[in-house]
Amino acid sequence: xxxxxxxxxxLLFAGFSLVxxxxxxxLAPFGAGxxxxxxxxxxxxxxxxxxxxxxxxxxxxxxxHAAFFGVGxxxxxxxxKLLTLDAIPAMIFAVVISGLFALVIGFLCLRRSGIYFSIxxxxxxxxxxxxxxxxxxxxxxxxxxxxxxxxxxxxxxxAVGQGFVGQPVPNILGQQLSGYAGFYFxxxxxxxxxxxxxxxxxxxxGMMLKAIKSNQTRMQFxxxxxxxxxxxxxxxxxxxxxxxxxxxxxxxxxxxxxRMQWTASGEVVLMTILGGVGTLVGxxxxxxxxxxFENILSALNDNILARFxxxxxxxxxxxxxxxxxxxxxxxxxxxxGLAFVIVxxxxxxxxxxxxxxxxxxxxxxxxxxxxxxxxxxPAE
Amino acid sequence: xxxxxxxQFLNGLDKGAAYALIALGLTLxxxxxxxxxxxxxxxxxxxxxxxxxxxxxxxxxxxxVDPEKLSPxxxxxxxxEPLVQAWFGDFGAVLVNYSVPLSIIITIPIMLVVGIxxxxxxxxxxxxxxxxxxxxxxxxxxxxxxxVIKSVxxxxxxxxxxxxxxxxxxxxxxxLGMQANIITYPIWRLxxxxxxxxxxxxxxxxxxFTTFGMVVRAGMADRETVALLGINIxxxxxIMFGLAAVVAGIAGVMYTPxxxxxxxxxxxxxxxxxxxxxxxxxxxLPGAVAAGFLLGILQSxxxxxQVKAVFPGIDQIIIYLVAVIILLxxxxxxxxxxxxxxx
Amino acid sequence: MANPNVVLHVADVHKRFGGLHALSxxxxxxxxxxxxxxxxxxxxxxxxxxNVIIGKLAPxxxxxxxxxxxxxxxxxxxxxxxxxxxxxxxxxxFADLSVLHNVMIPALAKRDGMFTLNMMRSxxxxxxxxxxxxxxxxxxxxxxxxxxxxxxxxxxxxRRMELAMCLIQHPRLLLLDEPTAGMSRHDTNxxxxxxxxxxARGMTKVIIEHDMHVVFSLADKxxxxxxxxxxADGTPDQVRGNPKVQEAYLGGAH
Numbered sequence: 001x002x003x004x005x006x007x008x009x010x011l012l013f014a015g016f017s018l019v020x021x022x023x024x025x026x027l028a029p030f031g032a033g034x035x036x037x038x039x040x041x042x043x044x045x046x047x048x049x050x051x052x053x054x055x056x057x058x059x060x061x062x063x064x065h066a067a068f069f070g071v072g073x074x075x076x077x078x079x080x081k082l083l084t085l086d087a088i089p090a091m092i093f094a095v096v097i098s099g100l101f102a103l104v105i106g107f108l109c110l111r112r113s114g115i116y117f118s119i120x121x122x123x124x125x126x127x128x129x130x131x132x133x134x135x136x137x138x139x140x141x142x143x144x145x146x147x148x149x150x151x152x153x154x155x156x157x158x159a160v161g162q163g164f165v166g167q168p169v170p171n172i173l174g175q176q177l178s179g180y181a182g183f184y185f186x187x188x189x190x191x192x193x194x195x196x197x198x199x200x201x202x203x204x205x206g207m208m209l210k211a212i213k214s215n216q217t218r219m220q221f222x223x224x225x226x227x228x229x230x231x232x233x234x235x236x237x238x239x240x241x242x243x244x245x246x247x248x249x250x251x252x253x254x255x256x257x258x259r260m261q262w263t264a265s266g267e268v269v270l271m272t273i274l275g276g277v278g279t280l281v282g283x284x285x286x287x288x289x290x291x292x293f294e295n296i297l298s299a300l301n302d303n304i305l306a307r308f309x310x311x312x313x314x315x316x317x318x319x320x321x322x323x324x325x326x327x328x329x330x331x332x333x334x335x336x337g338l339a340f341v342i343v344x345x346x347x348x349x350x351x352x353x354x355x356x357x358x359x360x361x362x363x364x365x366x367x368x369x370x371x372x373x374x375x376x377x378p379a380e
Numbered sequence: 381x382x383x384x385x386x387x388q389f390l391n392g393l394d395k396g397a398a399y400a401l402i403a404l405g406l407t408l409x410x411x412x413x414x415x416x417x418x419x420x421x422x423x424x425x426x427x428x429x430x431x432x433x434x435x436x437x438x439x440x441x442x443x444x445v446d447p448e449k450l451s452p453x454x455x456x457x458x459x460x461e462p463l464v465q466a467w468f469g470d471f472g473a474v475l476v477n478y479s480v481p482l483s484i485i486i487t488i489p490i491m492l493v494v495g496i497x498x499x500x501x502x503x504x505x506x507x508x509x510x511x512x513x514x515x516x517x518x519x520x521x522x523x524x525x526x527x528v529i530k531s532v533x534x535x536x537x538x539x540x541x542x543x544x545x546x547x548x549x550x551x552x553x554x555x556l557g558m559q560a561n562i563i564t565y566p567i568w569r570l571x572x573x574x575x576x577x578x579x580x581x582x583x584x585x586x587x588x589f590t591t592f593g594m595v596v597r598a599g600m601a602d603r604e605t606v607a608l609l610g611i612n613i614x615x616x617x618x619i620m621f622g623l624a625a626v627v628a629g630i631a632g633v634m635y636t637p638x639x640x641x642x643x644x645x646x647x648x649x650x651x652x653x654x655x656x657x658x659x660x661x662x663x664x665l666p667g668a669v670a671a672g673f674l675l676g677i678l679q680s681x682x683x684x685x686q687v688k689a690v691f692p693g694i695d696q697i698i699i700y701l702v703a704v705i706i707l708l709x710x711x712x713x714x715x716x717x718x719x720x721x722x723x
Numbered sequence: 724m725a726n727p728n729v730v731l732h733v734a735d736v737h738k739r740f741g742g743l744h745a746l747s748x749x750x751x752x753x754x755x756x757x758x759x760x761x762x763x764x765x766x767x768x769x770x771x772x773x774n775v776i777i778g779k780l781a782p783x784x785x786x787x788x789x790x791x792x793x794x795x796x797x798x799x800x801x802x803x804x805x806x807x808x809x810x811x812x813x814x815x816x817f818a819d820l821s822v823l824h825n826v827m828i829p830a831l832a833k834r835d836g837m838f839t840l841n842m843m844r845s846x847x848x849x850x851x852x853x854x855x856x857x858x859x860x861x862x863x864x865x866x867x868x869x870x871x872x873x874x875x876x877x878x879x880x881x882r883r884m885e886l887a888m889c890l891i892q893h894p895r896l897l898l899l900d901e902p903t904a905g906m907s908r909h910d911t912n913x914x915x916x917x918x919x920x921x922x923a924r925g926m927t928k929v930i931i932e933h934d935m936h937v938v939f940s941l942a943d944k945x946x947x948x949x950x951x952x953x954x955a956d957g958t959p960d961q962v963r964g965n966p967k968v969q970e971a972y973l974g975g976a977h
Contacts, residue, residue, distance in 0.1 A: 005845065005847075006845075006847050059512070061512045061515065061516075108704065108708060111707075111708055112707055112708075112711060114511055115416050115511045115515065115662075116658065116707055116711065118512075118515060119654050119655065119658050119703070119707075120703075120704060120707055122651060122654070123651075123655055123700040123703050123704055124700070124704065126651055126700055127696075127697040127700040127701065127704075130693070130696035130697055130700075131693055131696060131697060133696070134692075134693045134696045135692045135693030135696070136693075199842065199843055199845070200842045202845055202846055202847070203841060203842045203843065203844050203845060203846060204831050204835070204839075204841050204844060204846055204849060205839075205840060205841050205842035205844075206842065206846070207820070207824060207827070207828065207831075207846055208828070208831075210817075210819075210820060211817050211820065211824075211828050213819075214817040214818055214819050214820055215815055215816065215817050215818065217799075217815050218815040218816060218817060218888075219800075219828075220798070220799040220800045220803075221777070221799050221800075221803055221808075221809050221811075221815065222800075222803060222828060222829045222832045222888070222892075223800050223803035223804045223829070223832040223833065223836075223837065223892070224800055224832050224837060224838070225798070225800045225837035225838050226800075228837075228838040228840075229838060232840055232842075262647075262651065263647075266519060266523075269516070269519075273516060326531045330530070330531075330535075331527065331530075331531050333523065333527045333530075334523075334524060334527035334528060334530075334531060336523065337520055337521075337522075337523030337524040337526075337527055338520075338524055340516075340519075340520040340523065341502075341517060341520035341521055341524060344513060344516045344517045344520055345502065345505065345517060348509075348513060
């Protein structure tokens with residue numbers, strides 16, 4: 001009887017699920033225990049886990065993954081408009097559509113590797129973004145964004161005679177997805193997404209992806225056609241992005257083109273790097289940290305800062321308020337950029353590597369200390 | 381019909397010149413240091429904001445209230461006089477008027493320092509790391525640069541007037557012996573084109589005719605051999621990075637009258653410039669310049685109504701489309717050397 | 724083909740780089756089960772020849788036929804699937820995977836072909852492949868290092884592991900590009916012993932080498948390459964006595 005999952009994998013999965021499902025409890029003291037933010041934690045967690053399957057395992061740095069996220073959102077909203085307000089068909093539809101989209105783009109982009117791949121993905125994402133704003137307005141509703149209206153056909157809902165009162169909201173089997181219901185809906189998907197990613201990483205297929213990252217030449221001289229492997233990884237991660245985009249549309253049925261912009265693509269790169277490229281939990285943690293601090297820091301303003309520094313003498317406090325105010329509120333992106341540069345320079349393995357280093361220090365305290373990060377080979 | 385085409389061609393020149401200048405710097409850095417610099421667009425943007433800053437200083441005013449006279453709104457009349465004008469009289473007024481071109485004088489040393497500091501401080505440590513990590517760190521730097529600018533200058537574009545004498549349009553058609561007033565072209569755009577040509581020519585001459593340039597070109601071809609000759613190539617590469625920063629910076633300064641700069645100007649141009657570099661051929665200087673103009677002109681043609689009627693939205697995607705086709709069909713780009721970054 | 728035992732036939736291959744004739748008139752017949760060494764001074768075109776055989780470079784004219792299949796124009800992975808494995812001059816390994824995984828990957832390639840989407844199977848359950856890889860590592864004397872990262876191995880060990888990676892596929896033809904380059908005398912001798920062991924199993928091998936000690940202790944047949952041409956061909960004893968060879972080596976860079 002072949003083993004289905006190793007003991008360690010099983011423990012990791014159980015631990016992860018537990019941490020996710022109890023988030024509303026343990027995040028409450030941090031001021032993050034409310035459904036709206038928790039949903040975003042789940043959604044961007046899925047996005048990052050999927051991105052890591054491509055970048056972390058295969059080593060291909062895509063700068064265009066937000067395109068798939070956006071496509072997922074649009075597809076889900078269209079499903080709400082045309083078919084039914086039930087979330088499940090929307091999710092399936094979104095994953096299928098973004099997967100197909102990823103198949104086409106991946107097929108073209110993966111003919112190149114290294115920076116050319118990055119630039120190609122960037123070019124495709126920018127094209128999608130520009131088109132969404134201009135010619136594709138009938139599909140995307142341009143700058144206004146695609147939203148639900150009372151007059152949408154919703155064929156399936158109409159056929160079963162399901163009516164509703166007031167603003168149309170996505171649901172699942174009639175159960176509304178607001179508040180904690182929405183959170184647990186998303187959490188279920190994150191756990192599923194994590195499970196699949198874990199299986200992939202632990203499969204022969206996953207090892208092939210890691211081998212592609214490690215040495216593409218050897219891979220070819222070993223008898224593997226690397227392109228279908230890389231393409232599969234690309235499509236899978238595109239589907240993850242589509243799933244995340246669809247979930248965002250479920251919790252907030254308004255899809256806009258800005259979700260496809262390359263800054264959004266950059267954000268998922270940041271999450272993955274910050275948490276730890278190539279690790280399973282790292283990208284999720286990266287996503288949570290970025291979304292958490294985005295939430296906290298962007299809400300801060302001068303008044304709050306003034307109260308925070310008020311224990312200091314007035315002159316000093318004023319200066320500190322001035323300085324720190326540059327890093328919060330609208331300036332939150334500055335903090336993010338700085339954090340990112342610092343992580344890439346000093347901790348290329350992200351938070352997970354930091355944890356490992358600290359753990360290593362404890363294990364053999366007094367000995368030579370942390371070892372330097374493994375240097376990755378360029379993907380060309 | 382000829383006039384229309386010629387006009388579109390001209391319209392593409394200034395944008396093409398900007399692409400070419402940014403792509404030139406990108407290529408210099410990539411060719412010499414082997415670094416993929418995602419922060420290069422930010423250098424263009426920083427240059428533009430040097431111009432903004434210079435103008436801010438030049439237009440600092442004294443406000444005197446004249447109680448005798450009343451403004452049309454009935455309040456005491458405020459007389460605003462730029463300080464430079466108060467100090468230098470008419471010459472001060474000229475300074476204010478010509479603030480954009482004058483900024484170049486100040487931008488050059490600033491960008492040189494910024495470039496060298498960046499290379500010595502951060503980029504240097506990434507020579508031996510993967511391209512992915514180079515992209516990531518420079519991408520991070522670009523975000524930092526743009527956010528700093530945003531927090532200092534605010535999120536809105538800041539228009540920079542061009543010198544009064546250089547406003548208006550030149551009647552190129554009449555100049556070329558055609559009917560008057562058909563092909564007219566804004567003077568500043570013409571200046572930008574000439575400026576770009578001079579800078580590009582200067583960079584090429586510098587690389588071609590100076591010993592420094594020769595060493596750098598040799599280093600671009602084969603870094604290790606030159607290092608074996610005992611030439612301190614690293615220091616020269618630092619200077620090259622500074623030079624690339626200067627080129628990007630002054631390109632940004634001169635572009636301000638054409639497009640009011642805002643904090644994400646750099647990112648907007650960066651993505652396009654990367655596409656330009658790829659189309660021209662990674663590491664090829666002539667390729668970068670040619671592709672810059674080519675894409676600028678193509679974009680100008682794509683935005684013609686006749687073209688848009690046939691291919692809706694083509695103006696939005698033409699550059700990316702060209703890049704995609706080039707990368708798939710001829711991966712080394714138009715001018716790229718065989719085998720250089722062809723993977 | 725004239726000789727039914729010929730497994731690899733390099734037929735009239737020319738390779739030009741611009742105006743430079745890197746290879747001219749190369750005609751080689753490599754027989755099943757034999758160890759065929761290609762020697763020559765530096766710059767004689769040995770690596771170019773190997774790259775042409777393996778499909779990394781396309782010949783300007785002529786072709787390479789392996790077991791009835793024309794290799795010219797085939798992709799590296801297709802050539803490998805036909806049963807040709809290669810050891811590189813600088814070991815090409817998966818530096819950030821464990822030694823065991825390094826050896827398991829080629830075994831999976833042999834079993835699953837060029838592409839299999841086996842993403843829901845667990846690596847843990849691949850006991851057959853694992854046992855095979857462990858057996859192979861034992862063969863090359865590296866079983867005790869199976870959990871190390873391949874990148875942290877010594878140069879000699881990397882080479883031995885790369886050899887194990889090739890051997891686990893049971894290739895019909897093994898190409899070795901200077902298998903002892905940069906090795907200590909001790910490592911060289913270990914490698915020779917290892918290669919002799921394989922030879923006993925009847926695997927066809929092409930060795931590119933300029934260490935004469937290695938060549939004469941292993942080869943059944945030797946071809947001498949100088950300035951892109953084969954100047955001598957024959958058994959080690961024949962080649963040793965050939966005056967042209969001595970001239971090429973004395974006059975060459977060696």
